[in-house]
Amino acid sequence: MSDLLNARLPRGFVDRTPADLKAAHRMLETIRHVYELYGFEPVETPLIEYTDALGKFLPDQDRPNEGVFSFQDDDEQWLSLRYDLTAPLARYFAENNERLPKPYRSYRAGWVFRNEKPGPGRFRQFMQFDADTVGAPSVAADAEICMMAADTMEALGIQRGDYVIRVNNRKVLDGVMEAIGLAGDAHAGTRLTVLRAIDKLDKIGVEGVRDLLGKGRLDPSGDFTKGAGLGDAEAALVLGFVDAGKTTLGETLAALRGLIEASPKGLEGVDELALIGALVDAAGYGDRVKIDPSVVRGLEYYTGPVFEAELTFEVLDTDTGQPVRFGSVGGGGRYDGLVGRFLKEPVPATGFSIGVSRLMAALTRLGKLGAGEVAGPVVVLVMDKTPEALADYQGMVAELRRAGIPAEMYLGASGMKAQMKYADRRNAPAAVIVGSNERAAGKVQIKDLALGKALSAGITDNAQWRAERPAQQEVDRADLVAAIRAIVDATAEGGLP
């Protein structure tokens, strides 16, 4: 006994049920529709790439799987499971540079893998749905991506006001770094710490960020996080910047200009934000796409505008009753250097990625994804096991299938009661019951299981219920398909969300 294998799922991975698959399929089709409306074309790349194509370093020999799942090929070259869809796109574009139209507008959906600690809404395998414009230097491309992101949220059923597309610019962040004396390679580490601190604003608040900018912060669990070690004046400047998001676009831009007027690069970034803001406003998206200086995005490869799609509502956790914030469900930005790693000339690019798995988790909790039952097949019960009877049952399912109605003959070993339970559990719309009496008479019994279930609520006596055979009709064998179709059609009408 004790040498039995333990059936268990690796942590951070999930099995997907029929209902999950149905909901995910609907989501993906919705997103695909929006992306195609914007003129993006699909492409698919493999789940595995050479490790050096994904990032700039090979796995550490001691810990080759830190962050990314990696392994060595026969020829000892390092391969990795992709951890996003952007780096593979850059590889694909560079490899097919000659024959692709430019600007190249592409979308793709697929699984990505991260070897990290999983958490609620965070998995080690999850699905992303990306759209990118490669070869377009204008921030008009960035503005378009942001507006498409907003359209996608609404197509998925998220109300206007329940989400926001927040936009910032890495150049502005760089300008702030200059302003507090953190320019240059010597301060790269500190810059990173400052950016991470800013990124946590919505989680730990202004005071938390202030602590992280200074000496450090003791979080509620008792863990201490070392800070960036900035002086009070520098910290105040950074906080002022983070807080520069005002009610109107003009005010926000003016506040930003005031803070980084000494930095040409920062001002360039503000100008880009101003143009994005103007384009967005002109298109009528000003209430959904907002300039927000606290957006950072972790990835190093961003070079200009960065964006984040955030859900702004709270959901109460069904178990604990605690409010759950889902926060970011998508993000992206401009990565002008990524494709250039493969080509001699620089290639500007910008894109957006939706975290489908996390978004789905959020929508499910919000009740926006009808986790509705998946309709099962009509089940033909097997009452007799003589060759003639089996051939007859097989003939019935074949007729139903030819008519386009999913059907199956019960193939288990159990008796009739268990077969009825099986049909119930499969969510079958109907069961077909034929014993020797029916067969001799050229009849079939057809039971409407959904109707029967409704009727069963009012029944108190089991013997009576069985005797009455509710929701059951006897029809001629020749009318089997027609009778089943009537039930299936009625069930489908009533069952759809």
Add this chain to the structure above:
RNA sequence: GCAGCUGUAGCUCAGUUGGUUAGAGCGUCGGAUUGUGGCUCCGAAGGUCCCCCGUUCGAGCCGGGGCAGCUGUACCA
């Protein structure tokens, strides 16, 4: 990685100052009902009490060390 909490049946959990045979609810299977889903009743199966070491006449319970899970936090190219 760091911190806190938790490990007992398939699931959710109870288990007295350390005491002899470790329980409940739900679920599963069977019967009451040769051929009818639900309810009810009856019955059955199902356990390395996370692992190892120690204390003790005796450990699910106490001590030490591991491991795993959850939550927070850090990292997330």
